[in-house]
Amino acid sequence: MLMTPFAVFAQNKVSFNLSPTTIEDKVEPSSEHSYSMRVENRGDQGTVLYPVARNIATIALDHQPVYVEGADANATELASWITYSESMLDVPAGGSATLHFTVKFPADARPGSHLAGLFLTQKPPDLKEGSAVGFDIGAILHFQMAGDVKEDTRMRAFLTDKLIYGSPNVIFTVEAENKGNTLSRPQGLIDITDMFGKKVESLLVNETAYVISPNSTGKYEVKWQPEGFVIGHFEAVVALVIPLVDGGNQTISSVTSFWILPMNIIGPVVGGLFTFILVLYVLIRLYVRRQLAGVVGTRGGGAVRGARGISRLAAVAIGLLFAIIVGLLILFFYFG
Template identity: 25%
Template sequence: MKRRLFISFFGLLAVLVLLPRGADALTISPPYFDYSLNPGDTVLDVIKLYNESETGTETYYPIVMNFGASEDEGGSPQFYPPEEDQMGRGLAQWITVDTSPITIAAQERANLQFSINVPKGADVQPGGHYGAILMSTSPPSIEGNGVGVASQLSSIMLVRVSGEVREVGGIAEFGFADPQVWYNHLPIDFLLRFENSGNVHLRPTGNLMIKNWYGRTVESLRVNPEFKSVLPMSIRKFTFGWTKESEDSLSRSSALEKELRNFALGKYTAQLVLNYGSTNQVLTATRVFYVWPWRLMAIFGGGLLILLLGFWNFKRNYDKSLLRRFERMKKQVDQSKKTEDKE
């Protein structure tokens, strides 16, 4: 039985940390291709490679793979060999590229040509098909039934094949990254889990409007401004936040200073409006949350109490002073009357 090899971007990044040279010195452009094709179509294109290293040459080995959505919903692709075609959505077997090693001198560039040939016939599923060309720092090795690859970067390819294409999306979850509704200060980090139940990749975009307790919009946030894709039959997480100053800039600040510099107060309503698909289908969701900076409120309340007590004490002393003055004046008037009566 074949041993499947899944290589996620997280794994690749871990390898890159361990390897000081190689794929980490390579720039691939563009990072992805997106095509809309018909059965029988052929497209020719070029991947541009740039060796950023200052000295020496690097050799890279092109490898063609399929990819699908990661199980962690983070959007990192999971790569698998061309012969493993998940749900008939693979693209690798349609990609033609010269897999000979490419040697690039320091600060030099190279082009890698490839073609995608969509076959004709009833076996070709309409909708999305997904593959990638990876640039490895070592030649692919076959060990038993597995495939071994070293440090690598990739240019991924998304193809939409015409036919009975179903664009079906939904909001699996909309809420907060930190599951609570009461906060002491900004930022408020929102979490969107978008579910693609169709057969082609979708790019949900839209806006999140934050309104205060009397309906005024205090902030508007863009959702998925990078136009990231959600692959068929998968869920992808998107996070976005409302803040005034970043947490990094306040990393050494006290909790009180954070409440002051990332101030908000009261009840807020977050209204999400999403669009997706070729016909701009609309999805909406609403959440309510509260911000109560209790440290600031305690200081403000304490200061107000001191001010009120001071005013009350001043008024009481002032009233007593007026009363004493009135009594002295009354005494003087009474004495004046007595003197007049004697005369």
């Protein structure tokens, strides 16, 4: 997808339907091609619309086109190669009109993608900016020029917004970079596996087929909100497939991992274990003191040696118990 159609509403009811909203074609240098675009007026009054084209510099991270700025921004490239059969369209309320236009591609047109927006506007093209108030409706033009086409899409990043989640609400971010000179349209899957290697979910990436313009980056977010009880360590593998001009495909992939540790469950378990260790420690201390009291009453000087021996034994017992509990926790969270 290159864009979605849009409309700007004025005081009166203004509603238009434009088709197609995207025109794509493969072309040769020095060739000439004709196209048409139909606009339907669903508003309550007729209007006159004027065609105007604007060159697209790139596609932003939010998948919206960024237009070339400046006084001569449309004096070259694709916007300047278009001629219109109709200089204006008179579209009555409830009626429709068709714009016919021709694109003549120069002999020295560079290989790769050429992008422009073709708009129907209430402002005549020769009117200066700010001298009239109106609205634009438009479509995207994309022409793939033959020649030395370079196709090279790379994985720039694949990550989650957190390493550890307290609840199963994971957001994946996939960033792909287009190093080529033609549009890239990556689509694919994120496969999620649990700590046992079992696949628990497959998520679609770029289901709406947003494109990445040459020498720019595309960003796609995918959410995973599984139902039911989820806990442990998870691994996610993303694989993107990019269609190529010659009919083949390029595949890129990456891996990330994350934890889901529900604190409403982990908290009470850890608290209970801590309480158990604390109570055990207090009981051992009481036992030691009781033994010391007996030794002091019967052996006098031997009491000191007995106290040190029993205290050291208690410390070792507590340390071993704590190590066992920590080991069990690690085994539980890592192996389930």
